[in-house]
Amino acid sequence: MALLNLPGVRVPRSSPPTENWPAQSGCPYHDLRRKLREVGLRPTRQRVGLGWLLFAKGDRHVTAEGLYEEATKARVPVSLATIYNTLHQFTQAGLLREVAVDGAKTYFDTNTGDHHHFFVEGENVLQDIDGELVSVSALPEPPPGMEIARVDVIVRLRRKQD
Ligand SMILES: [Zn+2]
Numbered sequence: 088m089a090l091l092n093l094p095g096v097r098v099p100r101s102s103p104p105t106e107n108w109p110a111q112s113g114c115p116y117h118d119l120r121r122k123l124r125e126v127g128l129r130p131t132r133q134r135v136g137l138g139w140l141l142f143a144k145g146d147r148h149v150t151a152e153g154l155y156e157e158a159t160k161a162r163v164p165v166s167l168a169t170i171y172n173t174l175h176q177f178t179q180a181g182l183l184r185e186v187a188v189d190g191a192k193t194y195f196d197t198n199t200g201d202h203h204h205f206f207v208e209g210e211n212v213l214q215d216i217d218g219e220l221v222s223v224s225a226l227p228e229p230p231p232g233m234e235i236a237r238v239d240v241i242v243r244l245r246r247k248q249d
């Protein structure tokens with residue numbers, strides 16, 4: 088079942104939000120509004136506009152600034168502050184996953200399934216690694232009263248010098 092029924096949209100096997108979404112109606116805007124309602128978010132014009140930019144192109148990693156640029160080009164009238172708020176609301180609702188690459192750079196990932204990342208340092212490129220390709224062993228016991236929620240692996244890359 089293709090996300091938003093758009094051509095060229097790749098939906099991976101393990102993508103919980105789309106798996107949990109009911110059958111698509113065939114109208115992308117209608118489906119998007121319904122998805123927002125289902126996670127408890129009122130489908131305001133801005134959320135639908137930003138949701139459209141985020142989810143209509145398959146799996147991707149975006150920064151708030153990058154989405155702001157896209158929104159401006161697409162004539163979705165939003166401030167950068169609204170973009171930040173919306174991205175965090177979508178993340179809390181489980182529609183996005185936050186990938187903190189370093190203190191200054193946070194990406195929002197439309198693929199909320201089990202996977203890790205390659206990050207090309209200096210080029211700001213984030214690439215998915217299938218969750219099954221990374222095995223993390225010998226994790227320490229979490230402190231009393233805690234459990235491990237998730238393990239995020241970021242494999243940092245640089246160009247070979249030769
Ligand atoms: Zn990713």
